[in-house]
Amino acid sequence: MSKILKENVYSILIFLLLSIQAFMYYYDNRPTSKVFSKKNISVENFSSIVLSKSGLTKIGSEKLNKIDENNFFLQGKSYLENNQYKIYGQDISINLIEDTSHSKNSVQVINSMGTLDANGFRNIDSEGKIYFDGIVIFKSHD
Amino acid sequence: MIKIIFFIFSIFIYSNAYSESTVKAGDSLIWDSEKKTYTATGAVEFSNDTFIAYSEKMIAKYVEQGGKELFTIVELFENVRIELKDEIFQGDYAVYTRDDNTIKLTGDVSIQSPTRLLTGHELIADIDNNKRILNSANDESLVEVLLENNANN
Numbered sequence: 001m002s003k004i005l006k007e008n009v010y011s012i013l014i015f016l017l018l019s020i021q022a023f024m025y026y027y028d029n030r031p032t033s034k035v036f037s038k039k040n041i042s043v044e045n046f047s048s049i050v051l052s053k054s055g056l057t058k059i060g061s062e063k064l065n066k067i068d069e070n071n072f073f074l075q076g077k078s079y080l081e082n083n084q085y086k087i088y089g090q091d092i093s094i095n096l097i098e099d100t101s102h103s104k105n106s107v108q109v110i111n112s113m114g115t116l117d118a119n120g121f122r123n124i125d126s127e128g129k130i131y132f133d134g135i136v137i138f139k140s141h142d
Numbered sequence: 143m144i145k146i147i148f149f150i151f152s153i154f155i156y157s158n159a160y161s162e163s164t165v166k167a168g169d170s171l172i173w174d175s176e177k178k179t180y181t182a183t184g185a186v187e188f189s190n191d192t193f194i195a196y197s198e199k200m201i202a203k204y205v206e207q208g209g210k211e212l213f214t215i216v217e218l219f220e221n222v223r224i225e226l227k228d229e230i231f232q233g234d235y236a237v238y239t240r241d242d243n244t245i246k247l248t249g250d251v252s253i254q255s256p257t258r259l260l261t262g263h264e265l266i267a268d269i270d271n272n273k274r275i276l277n278s279a280n281d282e283s284l285v286e287v288l289l290e291n292n293a294n295n
């Protein structure tokens with residue numbers, strides 16, 4: 001018996017090594033039952049261009065949070081710029097489907113008529129209207 | 143030298159042609175770029191280099207002229223009070239027209255100056271010609287008050 005073992009020791013050793021390798025391969029590659037959900041994507045110091053009714057609008061922020069395919073949240077200092085207006089504020093929400101953006105924080109808007117300061121805004125691009133809430137001061141270079 | 147004087151004079155003329163207007167709203171302001179209007183509500187204050195107006199609501203229309211947008215018509219609603227030099231106009235509704243630089247007030251209208259108080263139902267103030275036309279409630283009498291130029295101006 002010992003003679004047989006001595007004669008085949010290398011074969012047994014190779015067989016064992018191959019078995020361990022096959023076992024490791026199996027555990028490394030078997031499908032996982034965990035589901036990875038990656039709904040929110042954040043980008044810092046972000047700027048991009050989106051197409052809306054007002055034309056091409058450049059958007060940017062300290063941090064962009066993608067809520068879903070159509071909703072973005074511009075966190076921190078943010079801006080929206082196109083050929084009609086420049087909106088500078090912070091924490092601005094954007095809905096690409098409804099062509100809307102809004103913020104409840106202080107905002108400054110510059111257009112070809114003057115400069116406007118308000119405590120928040122709702123921009124409905126499809127209607128060409130921007131609503132400013134609270135105390136609003138608009139200085140025109142009339 | 144003449145060119146320099148002409149240049150300085152041109153800058154002076156330009157700066158006066160584009161003097162500043164200010165709109166303050168206590169509640170909200172809507173900028174409608176399609177209708178080309180600004181609608182302000184709640185303790186509204188409109189001022190330019192000529193007068194200051196107060197009301198509860200304001201609709202200002204603008205046009206694009208030479209690459210700039212200018213207020214052409216300013217409508218004021220409810221509790222309208224306009225301060226023009228030493229005069230105070232009050233009424234229910236007012237409309238300021240930039241082209242002819244006039245203010246028309248309707249409703250319970252009054253003109254108050256340091257020396258007199260006149261009331262009526264319609265007032266037309268021609269700012270450039272320093273003329274005021276006040277119509278009475280029954281439309282039968284017309285009061286025209288020509289104001290002397292202020293000695294300080």
